[in-house]
Amino acid sequence: MDLINVPWRKSTYSGGDGANGDCVEVAFIGPAVAVRDSKSPEAGALVVSAAAWRAFLRREDS
Numbered sequence: 001m002d003l004i005n006v007p008w009r010k011s012t013y014s015g016g017d018g019a020n021g022d023c024v025e026v027a028f029i030g031p032a033v034a035v036r037d038s039k040s041p042e043a044g045a046l047v048v049s050a051a052a053w054r055a056f057l058r059r060e061d062s
Contacts, residue, residue: 003027003034003045010038 008025023038027045033053036045048056 001029001032001034001047003029003036003047006034008036008038008041 006027006029008027011024011026013024025036025038025041027034027036028050029047031050032047033050034045034047037043
């Protein structure tokens with residue numbers, strides 16, 4: 001899957017000062033969602049189904 005030209009969005013919950021903080025980016029690619037570390041995009045991305053992403057977002061803290 002080519003993830004180079006997809007629009008990535010940085011999480012508003014990413015903390016720190018950018019260069020040294022925790023930064024997560026997501027890309028919505030049809031029936032899937034890709035997640036990556038914005039400080040190391042060359043390291044790859046985790047790709048999950050849109051249904052799995054919705055379930056992840058609905059998860060409450062225990």
